[in-house]
Amino acid sequence: MHSRKKVEDPWKFLPSLISKEDVVAELGCGPGYYCGYLAKLTTNTVYCVDNERDYIEEAKRHVNFSNVVFLVEDAGRTSIPSSSVDKVLLANSFHDFRDKQRVYEEIKRILKDDGKVIVVDWKKENTGFGPPVFVRMGKEDYLRVFKDFKLETEFEPSPYHFGLVLIRKR
16 A cells, blocks of 8 residues: 555645645545545544445545545445535546445535545546546546536546645536
8 A cells, every 4th residue: 555655645735725724525435545644734623534444444444534434335325424525526536436426416515615635536648557547537537527527636646646625606
């Protein structure tokens, strides 16, 4: 898990995106790579959600912060309260969700009105590793799915990834 930091170092971009007061939900957290970083950046609640119990158990072994809530739940149907989250993080996960529309609707439900979605995902090109190119989503794919959001900013988390910050359209 820690060799991932050579490719994807969250300290290079997360501190400018997460504030100390933010309530954050990471959907599709896997083994918790980002959970610990998020927990250090905010004093508020961090929800780490994945439907794979083994991933959540691994995350619990590596991430030991009192502000983290681990949920073994479907990203499209969570127990997170409505309108309670400031930032949703989708880190290398959204392309894997079977029902993207349901996850999108869940994100809209849990986000506060001024909430933001932070996307970190693989560039839609052959990078030599990572998921197959045909399952990857590019920037335009995200903007098409997140039709009630607009692009606030872009960033480059690594040479192999792109980053987007999306905010609700007013």
